[in-house]
Amino acid sequence: MLYILISILSLSGIFVVFKIAEKKNLSVINIIVVNYIFAAVIGNIQSGQNPLIMFTQDWFLMAFLIGILFFVSFVIISASTKLVGLSITTVAAKMSTVIPIAFSILYFNEHVSTLKILGVLVAVIGVILTVYKKSRSKLVKINIYEIIIPLLLFIGMGTSDSLMKYTQHNFLNSSNIALFNSSLFYISFISSFIYVVFTKKISALFNKNIWLLGALLGLLNFYGVFFFIKALDSKIFDSSIIFGINNVGIVSVSVLIGLLIFKEKLFNINKIGVAISILAIIILSQA
Secondary structure (H helix, E strand, O other), rough: OHHHHHHHHHHHHHHHHHHHHOOOOHHHHHHHHHHHHHHHHHHHHHOOOOOOHHHHHHOOOHHHHHHHHHHHHHHHHHHHHHHHHHHHHHHHHHHHHHHHHHHHHOOOOOOHHHHHHHHHHHHOOOOHHHHHHOOOOOOOOOOOOOHHHHHHHHHHHHHHHHHHHHHHHHHOOOHHHHHHHHOOOHHHHHHHHHHHHOOOHHHHHHHHHHHHHHHHHHHHHHHHHHHHHHHHHOOOOOHHHHHHHHHHHHHHHHHHHHHHHHOOOHHHHHHHHHHHHHHHEEEHHHO
16 A cells, blocks of 8 residues: 555646646746656666666567657646646546556456445546536636547546556566666657757756756656556555556545645535545545
8 A cells, every 4th residue: 555655645746746837837848858857867776777778678669658648648737737727637637547447357357346346436426526617607618628638638648557557467577667667758758858849948948947846746757657556566456446546546635735735726516526536545445
């Protein structure tokens, strides 16, 4: 459970960094670039191996795909946080847990108990209530991007989590997790650096606040993923349960941070959703 707790706290911090960047009017995409290089270097230091050997590993293709998805998802998280707020972005991202849960059950033939089904259903109800917003006035035009961007985030993060589980099960062990993490973050760094060059946003890299927040984000990002993989590898719970606890835990922590620190407005039904999400974690931990 310690691995899951550290992963939850670390990955919740990612959304907080984005919110701070928004308030300080800093270039989030450049913070993402800096974050990836820091995360990659941390992985290098921890693994003690030459990063170039990643090209010879049997998991390199998976690292490449997940690395690309990480970058794309981070860009979408940034856009969504600005468009619909921290709480809704977090829920949209972590509601994607239904994708890797279904993948784990179907692909790995994990046991399906009544308690596990109940936990997943309660988790889905929790995140739906948390994201619920009252109907707008008919005079207010609904922004279609407020639907599309969270949906893309849902699909992208659900796919990357499923690929992560596939890679952990087929290729990884305690001796190569750090190298794998470092490799996918190098790939994400290259992708994000190419993006800022072509969009002519590279000048914003020369800002000390960008580097400070990027370093913090890189630390949170690396250890959030590292301990998540460690939790999957520990076999303390079925993978489907770990995905549920991890994602719903991040929803609860991030939404509470949005409410208490950033003063984001939540309806009473949203607060009930947070409480139900916590109940889902308790149920899943007993499944």
